[in-house]
Amino acid sequence: MRSISLASVLASVAGLATASPTHTDPEPPTKRSTLPTVTVSGNAFWQGDTRFYIRGVDYQPGGSSEAADPLADPKVCKRDITQFKALGINTIRVYITDNAKDHDICMNALADAGIYAILDANNPKYSISRLNPDPSYNEVYLQSVFATIDAFAKYPNTLAFFSGNEVVNDGANSTLSARYVKATTRDMRQYIGNRGYRKIPVGYSAADVASNRRQLADYMNCGTDDERSDFFAFNDYSWCDPSNFIQSGWVDKVKNFTDYGIPIFLSEYGCNTGGKRDFGEFAALMSENMTSVYSGGLMFEYAMGPNAYGIVTIGDKQSDTVQQQSDFARFAEALAQHPAPSGKGGAKSSTHAMACPTKDANWLVDSTLLPAIPQGAKALMKSGAGTGPGLDGPGSQNAGGTSTGDAKPGSGSATASPSSTKNAAGKPNARSVDKQPFAVAGLVILLTLSGTLLL
């Protein structure tokens, strides 16, 4: 939905066999302020042993044409958090953030309101180029991506990072950018592990494109563990009122992704071609029809823009007041009427890889190999990314410092051990909790139970 072409890439790997399922257990939450951290296990998100569903909105109050960070502007975020509380959401997605700015006030205010943030790690100047992906996957780009991780990893309510947004679109040759998005996902996951952060999930947000959705999803969850995403998300505008679970085709989107092996959710939904929306999609997302496969979604979108999806209008960016549109009350009502289901909702307790897609007319990737991380970016795994370029830097797409050849599958695994001082919840980048340090996990459980863990 955004007009900028952020870069993401799908890597294409052909013919790797599907790995056998790995049993996983939810990680104990780390409680650092008001909110427990959200973790991935099996094909779902969890707060401790409680299943977590994304019940959120897409948040870009400046509109998609303006590169501005609403989480760096307390006046803006606090104005909107009031509305988020009135809606009753638990998650926002923020498309553009400035990794040179401070986010303490907004992230803490969101946490106080019980709200998590999913953050895009790209911005218009620092992204993978859909048209010319190879040079855009470079060390200058990855330094910006890693600096965004540094900016948000410290907040317990950072739910996840998107490694790319709609980089692949409906042009068949845009699928060639998938390798670079997948390499970026791998590098982000390794950076999170090697820097000793908690295991914040990383995945891709796909455009609403039927011709390559399946291949892209399989591609992002195929290959060795270091190459696989923590989750997959896609945008979907097929439920246009009046509609229902069958007529919209969502019934097939559940069938098709049954046994996908990792969590999946809708990063944008909310077709508005029918005029007023009644958000029957949300009822479906919270129902048994979908919960065994999907973990909720993000309604597009909070603020009114040129495409008229917004549920509030904001005079100008700095305006103190917002005006609720009629869809606001209908969405709030849907949230109130359909609470998160109790129990596990049919979630699976194990995770597994898919087979990599093979090349065809819609999917042009013909290798399972990913580009190796550029040398200059590899060095940041040890030294840290340092100061981010923010949104006003010179940009990265032709900055040089590119990859020199393909990576050996498995070479993107995190090698560092979690740091006990920096972050008690830091875990090695492993998929099984069996490998977690026992004492730390036990301590977290104890302190979480008594509700006193303050780090």
Ligand SMILES: *[C@@H]1O[C@H](CO)[C@@H](O)[C@H](O)[C@H]1NC(C)=O
């Ligand atoms: C895809 O095709 C378009 C039009 O021919 C071209 O401009 C673009 O560079 C191509 N992209 C890739 C990744 O090859």
Ligand SMILES: *[C@@H]1O[C@H](CO)[C@@H](O)[C@H](O)[C@H]1NC(C)=O
């Ligand atoms: C489901 O999968 C089938 C077979 O791969 C495909 O033809 C169909 O388009 C998919 N439907 C949806 C809604 O994704």
Ligand SMILES: *[C@@H]1O[C@H](CO)[C@@H](O)[C@H](O)[C@H]1NC(C)=O
């Ligand atoms: C669940 O699916 C059934 C059809 O199998 C449909 O009649 C019902 O409306 C769906 N429920 C929701 C909440 O969409």
